[in-house]
Amino acid sequence: MRTLVNVKFLPTGFGKEGALYYSVDFHQETRLLPTGFKLFAYEWDEESELVIYPQEWCERTEELMTIQEQIRWDLQRFKHIIMGMAYDIMPYTVDDVVEHYRERTMKVSLKRFASETILQMKRCSQFRTAENYQTALSSFLRFRKGKDLPLDALNSDMLERYQSYLLANGKVKNTSSFYMRILRAIWNRANEMELIWQKNPFQRVYTGVDKTVKRAVPLEVFRALRQLNLKHRPSLAFARDLFLFSFYTRGMSFVDICFLRKTDLCLDTLTYRRRKTGQLLSIRWERCMQEIVNRYKYKDHDSPYLLPIIQGTSDEWRLYRNAQHLINTQLKAVSEMLGLTQPLTMYVARHSWATIAYSSQVPLSVISEAMGHGSENTTRIYLASLNSSVIDNANHMILEQIRPTAASSAGDISRNRG
Numbered sequence: 001m002r003t004l005v006n007v008k009f010l011p012t013g014f015g016k017e018g019a020l021y022y023s024v025d026f027h028q029e030t031r032l033l034p035t036g037f038k039l040f041a042y043e044w045d046e047e048s049e050l051v052i053y054p055q056e057w058c059e060r061t062e063e064l065m066t067i068q069e070q071i072r073w074d075l076q077r078f079k080h081i082i083m084g085m086a087y088d089i090m091p092y093t094v095d096d097v098v099e100h101y102r103e104r105t106m107k108v109s110l111k112r113f114a115s116e117t118i119l120q121m122k123r124c125s126q127f128r129t130a131e132n133y134q135t136a137l138s139s140f141l142r143f144r145k146g147k148d149l150p151l152d153a154l155n156s157d158m159l160e161r162y163q164s165y166l167l168a169n170g171k172v173k174n175t176s177s178f179y180m181r182i183l184r185a186i187w188n189r190a191n192e193m194e195l196i197w198q199k200n201p202f203q204r205v206y207t208g209v210d211k212t213v214k215r216a217v218p219l220e221v222f223r224a225l226r227q228l229n230l231k232h233r234p235s236l237a238f239a240r241d242l243f244l245f246s247f248y249t250r251g252m253s254f255v256d257i258c259f260l261r262k263t264d265l266c267l268d269t270l271t272y273r274r275r276k277t278g279q280l281l282s283i284r285w286e287r288c289m290q291e292i293v294n295r296y297k298y299k300d301h302d303s304p305y306l307l308p309i310i311q312g313t314s315d316e317w318r319l320y321r322n323a324q325h326l327i328n329t330q331l332k333a334v335s336e337m338l339g340l341t342q343p344l345t346m347y348v349a350r351h352s353w354a355t356i357a358y359s360s361q362v363p364l365s366v367i368s369e370a371m372g373h374g375s376e377n378t379t380r381i382y383l384a385s386l387n388s389s390v391i392d393n394a395n396h397m398i399l400e401q402i403r404p405t406a407a408s409s410a411g412d413i414s415r416n417r418g
Contacts, residue, residue, distance in 0.1 A: 022074065117186060262306050
């Protein structure tokens with residue numbers, strides 16, 4: 001006897017939304033499972049078991065399309081479960097089908113699977129990556145109006161609509177691509193664990209990296225920062241010195257500066273492991289670095305940290321995030337004092353070191369190694385905004401060599417007239 005799965009609409013009253021259920025029938029037994037979706041009677045075709053869309057596109061159309069997609073994927077999931085049970089020598093009941101469906105749905109839920117992945121990252125101290133994953137997940141769930149979905153329901157059409165949603169809400173292509181790459185990483189992780197079987201749904205959305213607006217500042221800004229008198233503005237002085245410290249240490253990221261330990265400094269070498277990649281880096285200790293450390297020595301001698309940024313032991317990651325926001329806010333004030341059109345941030349220091357090193361003819365491979373990048377491609381992205389100005393300067397230099405002097409130019413003109 002075949003197992004039948006149908007979609008049923010149960011009205012709740014005139015003019016009110018009714019509920020959709022899955023009806024599972026086997027051996028003259030029936031079980032109803034709520035889908036979690038509600039529709040008006042005029043939005044459901046009982047005969048074809050399909051959602052009816054409005055004649056003209058509106059916000060409700062998007063919701064109804066999502067419901068229809070979910071139903072399609074749920075029915076596909078039922079089909080795989082029933083086929084698997086049919087090949088098994090053990091007999092099964094309608095309750096077995098329902099139980100397997102519930103377990104499978106929970107296991108491959110996007111929110112559940114992504115949340116477990118984020119928790120695992122935090123256990124491995126990959127806090128920054130975990131935060132990025134959480135940001136991308138929250139963004140996608142906002143697009144879904146808070147409704148979760150199975151990972152195998154993540155298809156090309158839905159991702160294209162999500163991309164349009166991001167761009168329509170003011171996100172740039174790089175931000176949209178960043179979220180897409182995170183969703184793809186989650187999807188690939190589930191695929192490797194054989195929790196889903198589906199072709200790549202990310203082929204029609206943008207997952208590349210565009211050239212970004214130049215965020216580096218020239219050496220003159222660093223000279224001006226060193227000379228800036230902030231004696232009566234200690235909080236701004238501290239932010240300025242952390243910015244300089246990042247530049248001095250080959251563009252060390254703020255998170256790594258926060259968690260530098262006293263034990264990381266041995267004789268004339270600072271050795272630390274990047275929080276983002278786990279790569280071990282060593283930096284020769286310079287006098288300018290020591291000057292900043294001397295200026296801000298911990299009053300708490302028991303603190304393990306080199307600089308007084310993380311002060312406290314409870315929820316250090318939250319303390320880091322608060323410190324990052326505060327320092328960047330103070331750097332904005334410093335930028336205004338210097339009359340800079342581009343606000344300084346801790347990231348600007350890192351980007352500037354790479355850009356200035358590249359302008360100074362430091363090989364790309366050396367810059368990549370110095371900054372702890374996983375590959376030279378990452379470094380190229382950092383330096384993409386510089387390439388145009390380098391080419392323009394080269395072109396200017398060539399044109400200068402062929403530009404005639406005023407005297408020779410006048411002679412040439414008179415000869416041509418003759």
